[in-house]
Amino acid sequence: MSSMFYYCQKLKEIKGLNKINTSNVKDMSYMFYSCENLKEIKGLNKIDTSNVKDMSCMFYQCNKLEYLDLSNFNMSNATDLSSMIYNCPKLKEIKGLNKINLKSDAIMSQLIYNNKSIDYLDLSNINKNEHSLFISYILNNSKNIKEIKGKDNLIEMMKSLKENELETFIFSILIKLNENK
Numbered sequence: 001m002s003s004m005f006y007y008c009q010k011l012k013e014i015k016g017l018n019k020i021n022t023s024n025v026k027d028m029s030y031m032f033y034s035c036e037n038l039k040e041i042k043g044l045n046k047i048d049t050s051n052v053k054d055m056s057c058m059f060y061q062c063n064k065l066e067y068l069d070l071s072n073f074n075m076s077n078a079t080d081l082s083s084m085i086y087n088c089p090k091l092k093e094i095k096g097l098n099k100i101n102l103k104s105d106a107i108m109s110q111l112i113y114n115n116k117s118i119d120y121l122d123l124s125n126i127n128k129n130e131h132s133l134f135i136s137y138i139l140n141n142s143k144n145i146k147e148i149k150g151k152d153n154l155i156e157m158m159k160s161l162k163e164n165e166l167e168t169f170i171f172s173i174l175i176k177l178n179e180n181k
Contacts, residue, residue, distance in 0.1 A: 001020075001022065001025050001027065001028050002027040002028065002031065003029070003030040003031065003033065005031060005035055005038075006031075006033045008035050010037060011037060012037050012038060012064075014038070014040070014041045015043065017041060017042065017043035017044055017046070017047055018043030018046030018047060019043070020047065021048075022047045022049065022052075023048045023050070023051065024051060025051060026051055026052060026053050026054070027052070028052050028054065028055050029054040029055060029057055029058060030056070031058050032058060032060075032062055033057050033061065034060065034061045034062075035061075035062050036061065036063045036064065037064050038065055040066075041065075041068075044068070044069055045069035045070065045073075045095075045096070046072060048074075049073045049078075050077065052077065052078055053078060053079050053080065054080045055075070055078055055080065055081050055084050056080045056081065056084060057083045057086065058085075059086070059088055060083055061088070062088045063087075063089060063090065065090060066090050066091060066092050066117075067091070067093050067095070068085065068095065069095045069096060070094060070095065071096025073096065081111050083113065085112045085113070085115060086113045086114060086115075087114045087115070088115050089114070089115065089117060090117055091115045091117055092118060093118070094121070097122055097123065098122035098123065098149070120145070120148075120149070121148045122148075122149040123149065
């Protein structure tokens with residue numbers, strides 16, 4: 001299913017995605033890449049992602065997408081989530097982010113990046129002993145985040161960062177603070 005709707009710039013809505021058998025799919029990278037007019041994906045929350053390893057750039061540059069329901073996504077086998085939700089400026093809500101089970105060695109750089117309409121993230125299920133690099137990119141260029149549920153987990157993860165990771169995290173916070181002036 002990699003690149004299935006790749007660069008379908010005129011596509012506005014997808015219905016019936018839940019009717020596709022995805023139980024053996026291992027690659028969903030670039031699936032909705034640059035679907036610039038896509039506003040809604042019906043049935044996304046019903047697809048089987050239990051065997052998917054690569055979800056990189058899955059929702060990359062979906063300029064008009066306002067809502068994602070990932071509440072039934074099983075990411076326990078995913079190894080690459082880089083830029084998964086990247087540059088979706090109208091995206092206001094990501095449902096189910098708190099239920100996602102992530103692999104500790106998954107690549108998650110810029111998982112949620114440059115999404116300027118999101119003002120709330122629920123990361124309460126993220127294990128505080130894992131995924132430390134993930135946090136250094138959550139805030140980067142997602143300017144309107146006002147509340148992060150599970151921020152205590154983020155603080156604990158920050159304490160466990162290596163020196164170079166901590167510098168990256170602090171730099172991303174400084175960028176955010178500077179942009180909000």
